[in-house]
Every structure is written in structure tokens, then in C-alpha cells.
Amino acid sequence: MLVLFVLAFGLFAILNPRVFLNPINLQNMMVASPEVGILAIAMALAMLTGGIDLSLVAIANLSAITVSTMFTAIASSDPATAESLGGFIALIGVLVGALAGAVNGFLIATVGITPILATLATMQIFNGIAIVWTGGKTLYGAPAVLSSVGQATVGGIPILFLEFLVVAVLIGVLISRTPFGRRTQLQGANPTAAMYSGIRSTSVLYGTYVTTGLLGGIAGLVFLSRNPTASADYGTSYVLLVIVIAVLGGTNPTGGFATITGVVLATLVLQVVQSGFTAIRLSAYEYAIAQGVILIAVMVFDQVRVRRRPRRAPSSQTETIALAEIPRA
Template sequence: MTSKTDDRTATPMEGIDDRYQSLLRRVHVDRTTGRMLLLTVLTFGLFAALNPRVFLNPLNLQNIAVAAPEIGVLAIAMMLAMLTGGIDLSLVAIANLSAITISMTYTAVAKDDPGLAESLMPLLALEGVLVGVAAGAVNGLLVSRVGITPILATLGTMQVFNGIAVAWTGGSTLYGLPQSLADLGMSTVGGVPVLFLVFLLVAVATGLFVARTPAGLRAQLQGANPVAAKFSGIESSSVLMRTYTVAGALGGLAGVLFIARNPTASADYGASYVLLVIVIAVLGGTNPAGGFATVAGVVLATLTLQVLASGFTAMRLSAYEYAIAQGVILIVVMVTDQVRWRRRRGPRRSAPSDAAVPPNSHQTLNSGRQS
């Protein structure tokens, strides 16, 4: 083991190349994606069989496709943070802040000139994303430069962003937004809602970013083994900075989706999303300890949970029962991953070694704990 480490430090380029190859392989042929696909089809089939009249109604299917994007985009952002071994609890607060900023700006401009405010729609959407970038940069600074653990940093910023949102709105729900944005939220292209297309676009872009760009690779290495990443010449602070900024941008985009779909903005919208988004990311094959994630898995997990939610509604089960289901799924998925990994390693019980962090093992007791 020692000699191996020495080899790697001696020729860092070769080490990177090896890891790159193996990571690429993992990204492309991942068993979790296959399992996830099966689970999506099974969930869909189950509810289709249980209550076909309500569940297979085109309107219901369209509802699923309209509700999924905002959660899916947040889950992809969460996946990015988890990829580097962190977590971002402030995403929902960022999204709400973005939606509120859009609504506030629109109302302020529309007071003097409604026509101008209406025509500003693309700029307003951009503004929402920029709010997310700024908020994400704050997270990134706290995590990478100040060195606060991601859990605590984003816990704190979640409170701060949420506090700002509540104080700004006075706790009320805002209704002002460009009509064209609300129309966009309801329009479809060939039967597929535009919001869903935005979601797919984000998914493909993030997938390419993670799997095909040097920056994405660095983020994966940072999460898989921060020490090795450091000795491979990866500047961890800039990787983290970039990751949290991108996650924040996606959070801001989710805010645009919030307001386009609802079409309202409020400080306490989507309070249950924090848990849901983590459930989706973990179910989609993201290792909360860092290093492994697949966008395809996250997209499928988003669809599965959305199908589950709408199936629960079709079966007349309550939101609380859905919360139970989320919690159970989260824990069962993590436990089965863990058990499977232990079995694969054989009965020999040994200390978790850094040299071979398995996909989805959650070996470390506490994720994001590397200081």
C-alpha cells in the first residue's frame, strides 16, 4: 500500500490518468442507473395498475412533468455538492430568494411601466439565476476560503437567506410576475411541458460537465479522495468555490421554475423540499461521502419520486404518508447499498481504506467531514 502511494506521487500524471479512466467507466456503465430505471418503471407500473383511471390520465402525467423540473434541478444541484463530499442545505432558500427577487423587481418596474416590465421577462429570469450565483458564491467562499464544513456553512446561509426572504416579503405571498413567464410555465412543445425540457437541458449540461470536462473531473476527484486530489495538484478551494457557485446558479434557476409554475413567490415555499432533494440525490446513486454521482440516476430518481407523489395522491394518501415513504426510501436505499458493499467485500471485516472508496458505500460515518 505504501509503495503504491509512492508510485502515485512519483508520477501524478499517470495516477490522474488511471483514475480518469476508471471514473469514466463508472460514469458510463453504472449499475445504479440500471437499477434506478427498473425502479422507475416498477413504480409507474404499480400505480398504473392500482388506479389506472386517475393515474394514467394525460392530465396527471402532464402534472408529473410540470412538477418534476423544479425538484429535479434542485436535486442535480444537491448532487453536485455531494459529488465533492459536501452538501448544500441552502438550495431551497436560494430558490425562494430568486423567485422573490424576480417578483419584487417586476412589481417595482410594473408600477411605473407595465409594458416595460412585461418585456423584461428574459432579463428577470436571468436576474433570478444571478441571485443564485451570488448566494452560491457566498456558500463557496464560506466552504473553500473560510473552511467551514459544508453542512454548517449551508445551514447558516439557509437561515440567513430564508430570514432575508421572510423579512423582505413580510411573510406574505407575492403574485407579481410577467405574464409571459407564467405562460411559459403552462406551455408545452409536442405535449411535453417547456419546464420539463428546461430540466432535461440542465441534466444533459450537468452530465457533460461532470463526465467530460476537466473541471467536472476535478470535482469528482476532490470528493473521492481530497488528499489524493491535493497531491495530484488540484486546487481544492477553487473546485469547491466553482461547485457551490454552480449549485447556487441551479438553485436560482429552480426559483425561476418555482415562479413560472405556481405562479407565486413566497419565503416558505417548498419547505419539505430539503429532505426530498437529498432523498432523490441519494436514491439516484449519489454517494453522500463524495466522489460518485450520475445525473441519469438523479433524473430517474426525480421521476420515480414524482410518480410516487402523484400515485399517493391518486390513492388518496396524505402528504404525511408521502413524507414517511420518503424517509423509508432514503434509509432503505442507504442500508441496502451498505449491506451489498460489505457482502461484496467478503466476510473479512477491516478498516475502511481510502485506497478503494466504493461507489455508494457511505463508508465514512460522517459525510463531508474531511477537514
């Protein structure tokens, strides 16, 4: 992914440096990547358990609609109070995401429904709630604190992009440095071994899908930070996109392995390609083709690398352990 990022950035910088390397364009790329990137991190976390979460975009939209509705309802009678409660309203939106994730966790961990079917159903339910709630219309209005965050920069770097990096670091630490992360990896790699190791799959799955819902709620706030509007159909193309990003980033779709650094780099690669295609005046349809080509190329490279890897003979330590397991007469 790092090589692809450097190659893509260098290619479009050569093809149209005046547009692509314009500071405004670079800032726009950093502003656009967080909402997709956070959802891709959530998708990678769900895939780590061997599952998937198709409801992430619906959760993000439901969170954004909740925040917009609460804010405009309060602001209609007391704008000052609405602004002062902006942080609390945003927190409610994130909690709505976590609650939606808990619903997914219940269906998957307790009821036992396959993740792809459970989250497909909840995606439809959350979308339906959002459409009924808004009447199919776009809602306008969000706390000024979100808009200010969406426009602010630190040293020329948008705060939204810095927030994306913070989320990535936190989830990366959660996966690689905590007992929960190790249990999650084992659950995805080998559920049977996890069960015999004393790992409660129910608690792991609940924790995973509540976290993905929480990230979906944060993505909803990012939606509002970029544009103070909320609707039920925003980002409908993001579902497949975040799956592509998660897999490109090195996440094993069958579970057991995910690298958040890879997901971040994959997000940036596709954002660079999208911006580069715009700079050289290619269409969104051609960008969709490029997504598929990149995904296939990475998968082919990965398969070639695996097949060329030499098979290693068992170590003496492995042989010793195996011999020790043989019952003696």
C-alpha cells in the same frame, strides 16, 4: 432506479388506471418534477465534493422574490416595459442565485467552515433576508414569459420538463466530460490526493457552489413559472427531499461519485409515488413514510451488493508496479 420507476408506475397504473393514467395527471407529474429535480441535481453536485448545500431552497426563494419584486416595481408605472424586460429580470434572478452560491463558496473554500454548518447559516440568513424583504407576505406578479413557459407544451410534454432534462444533460456533461468535473470528483473522493495532484481545492469548491447557487436561481424561476407568486417559506420540505433524491440517485454522501441520470430517475420515482398515493387517496404522511422506506430499501440493496462482490486478486500489472517501487540493494 429504472427498475423502481417501472415497478412504481406499473403498480399505480393497475391500482387506479382511470386517474393515474389520465393525460392531465401525467402532465402534472412532468410539471411538478422539475423544481425538485433541479434542486436535487444541485445537491448531488455539492455532495460530489464531499459537502452539502442546505441553502438551496432559500436561494431559490430569494431568486423568485427578486424577480417578482423587480417586475412588479416596474409594472406599477409601465406594464409594457416590465414585460419587455422580462428576460433580463429573470437573468437577474439567476445571478442572485449565483451570488448566493459564491457566498457559500467563500465560507467553505476560503474561510474553511464545514459545508453543513456554512450552508445551514446561509440558509438562515437568506431566509431572514427574504422574510424582511417581503414582510412575511406572499408576493404576486411575474413576467408573462415565465408563465407562458410554465403552461406551454411540445408534443404534449411540458417545456418545464424539457428544461429539466436539458439542465440534467448539461450538468452530466460537466461532471463526466470536463476537467472541472474530474477535479471535482477527485476532490470529493480524496482531498489529500487531489492536493498532491496539483488541484486547487479552493477553485473547485468555488466553482461547485457557484454552480449550485446558479441551479438554485433557475429553480426559483421554475417556481414562478408554475405559479406567479413568491414567498420566503415556499418549499420548506424540499431540503430533506432533495437530499433523499440525490442519495437515491446513487450519489455518494461522502463525495467522489454522483450520477445525474440516477438523480433524474430518483426524482421521477418519488414523483410517481406521490402522484400514485394521491390517486389511491393516501395521505401526505403515508407518502413521507414511503420515502423513508424506499431510501432504506435502496441503501440495504446497495450494501448487500457491495458485500457480495468478490474480492479480486491484484493484477500482474499492479504487482509489477509494486515491485518496481521496492528499492534495490
